[in-house]
Amino acid sequence: MREISNIVILTGAGISAESGLATFRGPEGLWEGHRVEDVATPEAFARDPVLVHRFYDARRANLKTVAPNAAHLALARLDAEWPGELLIVTQNVDDLHERAGAKRILHMHGELRSAWCLACDARSRWEEDLGDHPPCPSCGAAGRLRPDIVWFGEMPYAMEAIDAALMNADLFVSIGTSGAVYPAAGFVQTARYRGAETLEMNLEPSLGSFHFHESRTGRAGELVPQWVEEMLR
Ligand code: APR
Numbered sequence: 001m002r003e004i005s006n007i008v009i010l011t012g013a014g015i016s017a018e019s020g021l022a023t024f025r026g027p028e029g030l031w032e033g034h035r036v037e038d039v040a041t042p043e044a045f046a047r048d049p050v051l052v053h054r055f056y057d058a059r060r061a062n063l064k065t066v067a068p069n070a071a072h073l074a075l076a077r078l079d080a081e082w083p084g085e086l087l088i089v090t091q092n093v094d095d096l097h098e099r100a101g102a103k104r105i106l107h108m109h110g111e112l113r114s115a116w117c118l119a120c121d122a123r124s125r126w127e128e129d130l131g132d133h134p135p136c137p138s139c140g141a142a143g144r145l146r147p148d149i150v151w152f153g154e155m156p157y158a159m160e161a162i163d164a165a166l167m168n169a170d171l172f173v174s175i176g177t178s179g180a181v182y183p184a185a186g187f188v189q190t191a192r193y194r195g196a197e198t199l200e201m202n203l204e205p206s207l208g209s210f211h212f213h214e215s216r217t218g219r220a221g222e223l224v225p226q227w228v229e230e231m232l233r
Contacts, residue, residue, distance in 0.1 A: 004197065004231075005084035008162075008169040009075065010187055012091045014176020014203055018069040018221045019096055021062070025178050040151045049146075053131035056147040060112045060127070063094055071175065071224035072100035078228045079104055087165045089158075091177060091184050093149055108156040108184065114148035117141065123148055156183060169196040173227075176220050179206035188212060201227065 013023035038044055039055040068076075079086055079102045088097055088105045093112045097105050115126035115136075122138035126145075133143035150156050166172065172191035179185040188198050188211045200212040201223040209215045216223050 004170045006165075006169050007078075007082065007084065007086045007171045007173065007231075008165045008187070008191065008196075009086070009088045010091070010172070010174045010177060010184055011075075011088060011097070012175070012177025012184070014178075015071050015090075015220045015224070016066075016069075016092055016094055016096055017176065017203075018071065018219060019066045019094075021066055021094055021096075023176075023178075025180060040149070041153060042151055045146060045151070050131060052147070053129070056112060056149065057129040057131045059093075060129075063112060066094075066096070068096045068100035069221050071220035072096045072102070074225040074228040075175075076101035078231060081232055084170075085165075085168070087162075089162050089165070089184075089187070091181070106158045106161060108150070108158055108162060110147070110149040110157060112147070112149070115145045116148040117144050118146055119144040159183065162187070163190070166190045166196075167194050169194065171197045171199065174198075174200045174202070174206070174208075174212070175224060176202060177206060178202075179208035199227070 017023050034055060039052050045052045075088060086104055088102055090097055090105060090107055091109050093110055095113050113126055115124050115130055117136035117138060119136060119141035120139035124137045130145050135142045136145055166187055169191050172188055174188060185208055188208055192198050192211060198212045200206060200209055200215040201220060202217060204217055205215055
């Protein structure tokens with residue numbers, strides 16, 4: 001087996017499920033509660049910004065009621081102690097990786113705690129409600145802030161950095177994602193094509209499980225700490 005030095009870890013909603021944040025496609029899934037077209041598209045925001053702001057304001061407020069779980073904490077420990085390169089690419093817009101202490105994180109779908117001004121293009125850290133149409137902290141324009149979330153049909157963030165990391169990875173690990181949404185669902189194929197080992201940890205086999213050298217099924221709160229112990233042994 002190839003010497004492992006550079007690790008890329010992809011996380012999805014499943015890693016935050018045990019912190020109490022709903023996943024998107026489970027029985028209690030977030031999108032089940034809201035039709036995707038109603039909240040997570042640029043068209044929805046143009047049509048009904050109040051509804052979209054209310055949806056994300058509720059999710060932002062919910063962040064205050066949850067905490068990182070054992071899987072987030074284990075990844076933060078690996079981030080701190082792993083001697084090689086390590087990158088956590090998360091599809092999640094929560095801040096649980098940061099609050100667990102991880103540092104090397106890329107949010108490819110944006111963040112609930114960030115707002116984007118459509119007048120001056122500036123991003124600003126955001127804790128409160130955008131539904132009150134607050135002024136942009138950078139340019140002062142009122143009512144021009146949108147959630148800094150990558151919506152369906154929009155380009156994910158940091159794709160060049162992610163592709164570069166995948167090209168250079170010795171190990172690609174996918175945690176808590178259904179493999180339903182691209183480009184993230186294709187990362188395993190890129191990594192494998194470049195000769196990386198690939199490991200999936202998920203509550204059930206994902207849509208792309210067959211691409212992985214190894215697939216472990218179970219709760220992230222159990223599987224991820226076990227895996228980190230193995231890596232740091
Ligand atoms: N431990 C591990 N995996 C879990 C757990 C758990 N405790 N609970 C649920 N899962 C798994 C589910 O089995 C599912 O395969 O997590 C996965 C979550 O899948 P989705 O709900 O589809 O979430 P995700 O893959 O992150 O969605 C990707 O789709 O809607 C868009 O932009 C949104 O970032 C999101 C993207």
